[in-house]
Amino acid sequence: MEINAVAPAAWQSLVLKLGKLALTLVLAWQGSQLVWQIASPAPMILSQPATGGASGGDRPQALAGTGDLHLFGVAGAETAAPVAVNPVDAPDTRLRLTLLGVTVATPEKSSSAIISANGKEADFFRIGDTVDGRTRLASVLKDRVILDNAGKLETLRFEDVPGAGSNVVAAPNRPVRTPTRNESAPPRGGNxxxxxxxxxxxxxxxxxxxxxxxxxxxxxxxxxxxxxxxxxxxxxxxxxxxxxxxxxxxxxxxxxxxxxxxxxxxxxxxxxxxxxxxxxxxxxxxxxxxxxxxxxxxx
CATH class of the missing domain: 2.30.42 (Pdz3 Domain)
Known part of the structure; x- marks a missing residue:
């Protein structure tokens, strides 16, 4: 009886060991397949391009009308070059204009100037406005403006501004104006x-x-x-x-x-x-x- 009881126990132990070994082999094989798929993926097989010239009618319909969109511009179209305003090349104007004030704004088209024409009352002008006759305001800088006089650029500066046109801060010596009794006295009456x-x-x-x-x-x-x-x-x-x-x-x-x-x-x-x-x-x-x-x- 003791011999028969021991035999089944030994048989079960052997089967359990063989099962563990088989499971280990299966897991190892599956793991190796996964590693190979990651390390060496299957090559991409491209279809062979069609030989022989394809006619315009064989092109995909999705491309029809693409040429009408002018994705790269219109062939033969001429682009107008912008007119550059170079204040350095603009000589001083000979027109009877007096610059009284400037407003330098961003964007530049919002800049403006206060100009008196021919001794008349000063007026407010924006870039592009007609100042006098065929003269328009072309550009505004902090110390001068650029005029477009019938296509010719000219500079209008402030009158008698110390240091205008240079970086020198000191003003030149000039005679002192002393008020006299002959000059009109400032208003004194009222609040x-x-x-x-x-x-x-x-x-x-x-x-x-x-x-x-x-x-x-x-x-x-x-x-x-x-x-x-x-x-x-x-x-x-x-x-x-x-x-x-x-x-x-x-x-x-x-x-x-x-x-x-x-x-x-x-x-x-x-x-x-x-x-x-x-x-x-x-x-x-x-x-x-x-x-x-x-x-x-x-x-």
């Missing part, structure tokens, strides 16, 4: 708004502003409808400011006068005293994202 309303020239404006700042700079700044933005940051124009009659708008920021930054009423008082003896004044204003430069003669 500040009424006095500004009587101003007829840039020199009168400087005289009135200097007189007001001499009494109390901060009070005068408030009366003019200006808000200091900080030393060197300029003055912002408030709604209702009497300066609006001089083409300023609420929200404009007066940045510099004769390239000197503004924003400190005490130091700006001495700047106005210097301007009173100058021949011209150059004012820079920020309007939105645009900078407007206006040039005025004082004598």
């Amino acid at each position: 500040l708004a009424e006095r500004f309303g009587e101003i007829r020239s840039a020199s009168e404006f400087v005289d009135v502003a200097s007189a007001e700042l001499g009494d109390d700079p901060m009070v005068a700044i408030n009366k003019m409808g200006l808000v200091p933005r900080g030393d060197g940051e300029g003055y912002e124009v408030k709604p209702g400011s009497p300066l609006i009659q001089f083409q300023l708008k609420p929200g404009d920021v007066v940045l510099t006068v004769n390239d000197q930054p503004l924003g400190d009423p005490a130091s700006d008082q001495s700047l106005l005293e210097e301007i009173r003896t100058a021949e011209s004044v150059r004012i820079e204003v920020m309007r939105g994202d645009n900078r407007i430069v206006v040039n005025h003669r004082l004598n």
